[in-house]
Amino acid sequence: MTASLALEIRNLNKAFGGLPVTQDVSMSIRPGERHLIIGPNGAGKTTLFNQVTGDLKPNSGQIKLFGTDVTRFAPHRRAHAGLSRTYQIITLFAHDTLEHNVSLALLGLRRTRWQMWRPLSRYDELAAEARRTLDRVGLLHLANHPVSDIAYGEKRRVELAMALVQQPKVLLLDEPLAGLSNTERSTVKALIASIPRETAVVMIEHDMDTALDLAETVTLLNYGRVIVDGPRDAVIADERTREVYLGP
Ligand SMILES: Nc1ncnc2c1ncn2[C@@H]1O[C@H](COP(=O)(O)OP(=O)(O)OP(=O)(O)O)[C@@H](O)[C@H]1O
Ligand SMILES: [Mg+2]
Structure with missing residues (x-):
């Protein structure tokens, strides 16, 4: 079961100065899956990616890539295991x-x-x-x-x-559409859609109009916790999603 998953995140916890930023975050990504992570600013989305890539060490929890526990691997060893990412901030x-x-x-x-x-x-x-x-x-x-x-x-x-x-076998995209014009947005959207199925894509994105089209599954994070997780349409229809975005 585990080995058939591309990426498995179990109970990840990370705090900065005693303030929890990811709290017991768990998530499973199948090979080739198109997964979207949504949530308000400061929800812990980028911090989650940083732990998956090894840019940050979790306080506790486990990360597996294709069944291998990489929690203590340096970033380059995770890259060798098939993980790549883009950053929210340009790093060229x-x-x-x-x-x-x-x-x-x-x-x-x-x-x-x-x-x-x-x-x-x-x-x-x-x-x-x-x-x-x-x-x-x-x-x-x-x-x-x-x-x-x-x-x-x-x-x-x-x-x-x-x-x-x-x-990569698992590609993490941190807000690939942020700051783009409408034309650029459709170009990048088409580009992401054309990524072969050998690659699982996990994307953080605020532009839901565009991103939801690409997603099969969605995780909603708020205050560092997974609020809803599942097939796209079920997450969109979930009352808790509406509450996070529109308030109770
Ligand atoms: N290195 C750090 N040191 C201290 N606090 C941090 C650090 N990195 C992130 N944080 C804090 O953790 C919280 C979550 O940040 P994170 O960047 O993961 O949010 P995000 O969900 O990606 O938000 P956004 O949608 O704005 O990109 C924020 O309150 C942020 O200030
Ligand atoms: Mg972020």
Whole structure:
């Protein structure tokens, strides 16, 4: 049962200065699932992602990737196990080209995986893969431009390319649509919809009009706790969802 899950989160607790931020959060994601995490500002959504990736250590609880307990794994070991993410805040190297940013994302993964001994002359190979992924997100024409030259919406797509180039089995997207224009929103939405089913996608998003279309299952967090969790339509129809968003 457990091994058939892509990601399993059990009773995660995290507090900052004694203030609980995730409280007994549990969640199961099947391979290929499209899962949406919603909840008001400060609900603990990003903090949850940070624990799943290993950027933050939980105070207690367990995280399993394809049946392997990764709770004590460093972030790069989780990446090797097939986990990638994008951040809510842009984390690109602004003075580097798009191609180089995406190549580095791939190099970081490969170097620690099995190519530590290989010379960097393999850069051509990495660059070719980076360019293929940039093409996939519609940015090949900007591959040789520095990130600082491109628009905000394009930067968000570069981040997506950096995650996709790693061919993750579980992809965590933290507000991929935030701050985008309507046109950019539909581009990114289509892009997310085109991610192959080999990848499970877990997305935090406030723009429910767009995100609900992509989601099969939804978890609602509030004050660090899971309030409702289940199939999309059941979560939307749930009275507790309405209460969190509209008040009792
Ligand atoms: N490193 C930290 N140190 C102290 N408090 C933190 C830290 N990171 C997050 N918090 C606090 O934890 C709470 C939850 O933050 P988090 O970023 O997880 O919320 P979120 O659900 O992602 O919100 P948003 O929708 O605004 O992105 C907030 O009150 C935040 O101030
Ligand atoms: Mg957040």
